[in-house]
Amino acid sequence: MTSVHPDIAALIAAGKAAGSLPFEAMTLAEARLAHAARRETHQLAAEAVSGRRDLTVPGPAGPIRLRLYRPQRTSPEAVLPCLVFMHGGGWVLGSLDSHDALCCRLANQARCCVVAIDYRLAPESPFPAALDDCVAAYTAIVEDAATLKIDPCRIAVGGDSAGGTLAAVLALMGRDGSIAPPVQQILIYPAVDVDQDLEDYGPDSAGMLITGATMVYFRDHYLSTAADRTDWRASPIKAGSLAGLPPALVVVCGHDPLRAEGRAYAECLERQGVRVALLYLSDQPHGVITMTKVARAALELQDVVAMSLRAAFAEAGKAREEPERRR
Numbered sequence: 001m002t003s004v005h006p007d008i009a010a011l012i013a014a015g016k017a018a019g020s021l022p023f024e025a026m027t028l029a030e031a032r033l034a035h036a037a038r039r040e041t042h043q044l045a046a047e048a049v050s051g052r053r054d055l056t057v058p059g060p061a062g063p064i065r066l067r068l069y070r071p072q073r074t075s076p077e078a079v080l081p082c083l084v085f086m087h088g089g090g091w092v093l094g095s096l097d098s099h100d101a102l103c104c105r106l107a108n109q110a111r112c113c114v115v116a117i118d119y120r121l122a123p124e125s126p127f128p129a130a131l132d133d134c135v136a137a138y139t140a141i142v143e144d145a146a147t148l149k150i151d152p153c154r155i156a157v158g159g160d161s162a163g164g165t166l167a168a169v170l171a172l173m174g175r176d177g178s179i180a181p182p183v184q185q186i187l188i189y190p191a192v193d194v195d196q197d198l199e200d201y202g203p204d205s206a207g208m209l210i211t212g213a214t215m216v217y218f219r220d221h222y223l224s225t226a227a228d229r230t231d232w233r234a235s236p237i238k239a240g241s242l243a244g245l246p247p248a249l250v251v252v253c254g255h256d257p258l259r260a261e262g263r264a265y266a267e268c269l270e271r272q273g274v275r276v277a278l279l280y281l282s283d284q285p286h287g288v289i290t291m292t293k294v295a296r297a298a299l300e301l302q303d304v305v306a307m308s309l310r311a312a313f314a315e316a317g318k319a320r321e322e323p324e325r326r327r
Helices: 006-018 028-042 100-110 129-143 162-176 212-222 226-230 259-271 297-326
Strands: 051-057 064-070 080-086 113-118 150-160 185-188 248-255 276-285
Touching: 006 276, 051 129, 064 100, 064 129, 080 100, 080 129, 080 162, 080 297, 100 113, 100 297, 113 129, 129 150, 129 162, 150 162, 150 297, 162 185, 185 297, 248 259, 248 297, 259 276, 276 297
Parallel strands: 080 113, 080 150, 150 185, 185 248, 248 276
Antiparallel strands: 051 064, 064 113
16 A cells, blocks of 8 residues: 555644544544534635525425535626535535535636535434435426526536545436436545445554544444445445446545445446546545645645536537537
């Protein structure tokens, strides 16, 4: 295994000196406070955008809060492509605020609208509540595209960690006709197989706050029954087929308990004819994309995601224009 990047080594040393604990060693309330605090300690301030507002859409258990971002130097009337984004946090942590800076930068760099979903968290709302909220929100975004100034033919789904899981499931549902199909899926170190025991996650890198034990902790808060572990909506790698899915960008980090399943998912997509770009960051940990204050790789990774989105939106636009030229 490659050694961690010096930026991450410094972060580990600082955490050790401060007595930082892994999430599974905390109560849920403590874990949520610690996760929220990283916005100040790990992230640069959010970039300015031309529009940033909260709104709600109906959900299965009440209103679902969304946050809509429009990039700098964009007319309020311009119709933009859109990334529907789902935050990470093991289905039990995270919020619109925890990923606010990331969404601002992706909107600016990809020149698109970003709509982030504030889905319900476990254990208060266990599986499949988070997914049900994301389905309802995604459907409402598509239906309200004209009002939101979004191009309904250029919508991508994406997320990090648990959000990557939800994005992968939405892509599968889009292929199967349950929802409108997205044009791309952005899967940033996704959890695609929760049907694992501690030993299945492999050796942990020293000093990491996200370990195999952390994933078991998250999983046990998220799922209510053992049968849920093999439900493809919780473990998308267990879907009967991955064929026919939209192109994917899959990001995997070498010092991450999810590294093996992320690579396996990318390989399954490729074998079944899906175009996939696999980005493997051998010296980085889980969560790096939001570590902009402490890891130089974070902004670089955000720019790669934005570049992938721009390319997917451009391709979708050309595909729509081609039939019109033939008329």
